[in-house]
Amino acid sequence: MKQVMLRNGISVPAIGQGTWHIGDDPRMHDQEVEALRTGIDSGMTLIDTAELYGYGKSESVVGDAIKPYDRSKLFIVSKVLPQNAGRKNMRRACETSLKYLGIDYLDLYLYHWRGSIPLSETVECLQELKDSGLIREWGVSNFDTRDMNELARLKYGENCVAVQDLYHIGSRGTEYSLQPYLRKNNIAFMAYCPLAINGTLRGGIIGNPVLQQVAAVHNASVQQIMLAWAIRGGNVIAIPKSATKEHTLQNAAAGDIALTDEDLKILDKAFPAPDREVPLDVE
Numbered sequence: 423m424k425q426v427m428l429r430n431g432i433s434v435p436a437i438g439q440g441t442w443h444i445g446d447d448p449r450m451h452d453q454e455v456e457a458l459r460t461g462i463d464s465g466m467t468l469i470d471t472a473e474l475y476g477y478g479k480s481e482s483v484v485g486d487a488i489k490p491y492d493r494s495k496l497f498i499v500s501k502v503l504p505q506n507a508g509r510k511n512m513r514r515a516c517e518t519s520l521k522y523l524g525i526d527y528l529d530l531y532l533y534h535w536r537g538s539i540p541l542s543e544t545v546e547c548l549q550e551l552k553d554s555g556l557i558r559e560w561g562v563s564n565f566d567t568r569d570m571n572e573l574a575r576l577k578y579g580e581n582c583v584a585v586q587d588l589y590h591i592g593s594r595g596t597e598y599s600l601q602p603y604l605r606k607n608n609i610a611f612m613a614y615c616p617l618a619i620n621g622t623l624r625g626g627i628i629g630n631p632v633l634q635q636v637a638a639v640h641n642a643s644v645q646q647i648m649l650a651w652a653i654r655g656g657n658v659i660a661i662p663k664s665a666t667k668e669h670t671l672q673n674a675a676a677g678d679i680a681l682t683d684e685d686l687k688i689l690d691k692a693f694p695a696p697d698r699e700v701p702l703d704v705e
């Protein structure tokens with residue numbers, strides 16, 4: 423499994439596990455726990471969740487899944503909702519997430535998307551959680567380049583270690599200015615919806631003949647090629663969600679697929695990189 427080095431020197435797997443909709447259906451609990459554990463055992467030790475996902479239900483399933491593991495070998499990410507991202511609620515929201523997860527610190531806490539609370543207040547609260555040890559690092563989500571420039575001007579803004587945005591082969595807008603900005607400032611990029619169930623082009627990608635051709639050459643699935651493509655640059659962490667053990671194993675194996683220059687050339691032709699700034703694709 424390829425690794426991505428964060429600014430704090432911690433290395434995380436380039437493919438982690440998303441959890442949106444995990445916990446929605448209690449009948450799926452054991453299958454979801456098994457899939458998450460299969461992912462951990464296969465090297466996908468980074469798990470992305472959020473207070474939003476089932477309002478604690480997703481975090482609870484993750485908590486059940488990680489119980490047998492050495493906490494220090496895991497990298498657990500959760501997110502705070504915009505309405506909780508201020509002085510009044512953020513600490514309580516973080517403690518509630520920790521309770522559902524059954525752990526006493528988060529490796530990364532993300533501001534889920536921008537709301538009405540001033541960004542300066544949110545950043546101060548994130549920094550206080552870091553100083554108090556409830557979170558190791560913080561980052562932001564659904565931020566574009568303009569948001570990042572605003573963040574950089576704020577006190578503590580330079581402490582953001584990761585940005586999580588929608589990114590897949592059919593939605594490459596962040597490559598124009600955001601990803602170069604992040605690379606320059608040593609901030610990791612987390613790609614959500616890396617299998618394109620959402621975002622521009624939605625379901626139209628899986629049947630694409632060029633993707634299928636590259637997949638056949640690597641004896642892989644189109645989804646595996648999409649993950650290998652997303653992490654090709656070394657600074658991107660993809661977080662596919664799967665509640666299916668077989669898919670989880672395939673997603674982990676995608677971390678070892680090396681796309682050739684020729685593969686990337688034909689994929690670029692079929693899915694061109696942006697030649698101008700485009701609005702952020704969001705889910």
Ligand SMILES: NC(=O)c1ccc[n+]([C@@H]2O[C@H](COP(=O)([O-])OP(=O)(O)OC[C@H]3O[C@@H](n4cnc5c(N)ncnc54)[C@H](OP(=O)(O)O)[C@@H]3O)[C@@H](O)[C@H]2O)c1
Binds near residue numbers: 441
């Ligand atoms: N920050 C944000 O605002 C934000 C927004 C959206 C998502 N996210 C995060 O990003 C994660 C990923 O995004 P997502 O869940 O929307 O979409 P996704 O990971 O792109 O796609 C998930 C879908 O793909 C299927 N799948 C997974 N692996 C597969 C494989 N190898 N072959 C075929 N199908 C496969 C899953 O079904 P099975 O379960 O049956 O495998 C599921 O239906 C989320 O779970 C969440 O943690 C963050």
